[in-house]
Amino acid sequence: AAAARYGAWRATDRGRPLDPDGVDRARARALVEAALSRGSGPVRLDQEQTADLLACYGLHLWPxxxxxxxxxxxxxxxxxxxxxxxxxxxxxxxxxxxxxxxxxxxxxxxxxxxxxxxxxxxxxxxxxxxxxxxxxxMAPGGVACVIRTSEDPRFGPVVAFGLAGDAVDLLGDVSYGVAPLTDVDVSEMVRAVRAGPRLFGYRGLPALDVGALEEVLARAATLAEDLPEVYALELHPVVVAEHGAAVLGGRIELAGAGRADGARRALPE
CATH class of the missing domain: 3.30.1490.20 (ATP-grasp fold, A domain)
Incomplete structure (x- = not known):
């Protein structure tokens, strides 16, 4: 059965690697190095620094x-x-x-x-x-979500997604992925959480802009993949409405890079 499941997974189209437009990797790298140069040990960015680094990846943090x-x-x-x-x-x-x-x-x-x-x-x-x-x-009304990344020394950047509130805090309703991700991975992460139906018109509520939410998740995953010094990232809340998704809160912690790239997941060639 395990071999059959693995064969089915290998035969499934895993999509395309994430490559969001408008990413300024050179500026992001400069911001990270400048922040780490000002202190020893983990560094938590202030809100202005956080907004600047997120903006390098096309993520707008509401002031x-x-x-x-x-x-x-x-x-x-x-x-x-x-x-x-x-x-x-x-x-x-x-x-x-x-x-x-x-x-x-x-x-x-x-x-x-x-x-x-x-x-x-x-x-x-x-x-x-x-x-x-x-x-x-105030952002347009919708559903609040939380996106987190953390740097694991064995796996590299681990990306987590869930609907904010009790679903995450009490029930552990969270989906995970290990970058590098694909567009299919991002789509599956959003749909894997048990509270996910709230995003798709649950019990007569309007369907929300899941595409905009997936764009935020994809850009956060790309940031974590590119910058191993991002020890922890949290976007909370990300409010997805009928049109668009608003990043209302952000937190970034930096530390020295210690990633072992060899064992991280990659698509088979």
Whole structure:
């Protein structure tokens, strides 16, 4: 049976290796080397550096502006455009609507002032009274996903995909691939998660722009393949709507390259 399954896999069209357009590998390499030269050991990029490196691979990270008080929050919202989302900037609160760390679809200054005041009081009760905040323009409604890559010394860049929230955090509903990937690999990863039907018109909901989501996943996988110094990458959330996919949050950690290329998977010739 195993031989039959392997034969079927070998006979299946595995697609074409990923080759997204608009990639600036030379600039990406320069950014990575510059960041690593400024410190020893793992380096976590700030948001500007993260956005710059992602942009080299055609990934647009939506800006989030810091907001220390009502005036700066309203100024950020005016600059980005209403409606906006207000988020606690701490890592353990950034995506936690259940903990009161996020307020969405804020339409104007009065609502933003009220929400910021309430969030400060609520987070103080949770022991996070010194929480910092960020303002970000609201993305079109859709399904939030998470894309991660990690550098394994034996396998190279491991790429993970799932629908954000309980599906990933509690149920481990995640699909994996080892770069280099193909377009077929990317398509299968999106469809392999059990919560995947939510992307395709589940129970009368509109079908979402899965093609745009696959483009984000493909570009993230290509970045991880090209840059072994990217020790960890996380795009969270990636909100896929009826038209387009928005990368609302990103995190990149760099470390010295230690990849052993010989054992990594490659398509048979």
């Amino acid at each position: 989030a502006l810091p907001a220390d008080d009502v005036d700066s929050a309203c100024a950020a919202a005016e600059r980005l455009g209403w409606p906006v989302a207000l988020k606690a900037a701490a890592d353990h609160l950034r995506h936690r609507i259940d903990l009161g760390g996020v307020r969405l679809d804020i339409a104007g200054p009065e609502e933003l002032t009220e929400d910021l005041t309430q969030m400060r009081e609520h987070l103080a009760d949770l022991g996070a009274g010194d929480a910092r905040f960020e303002v970000q323009r």
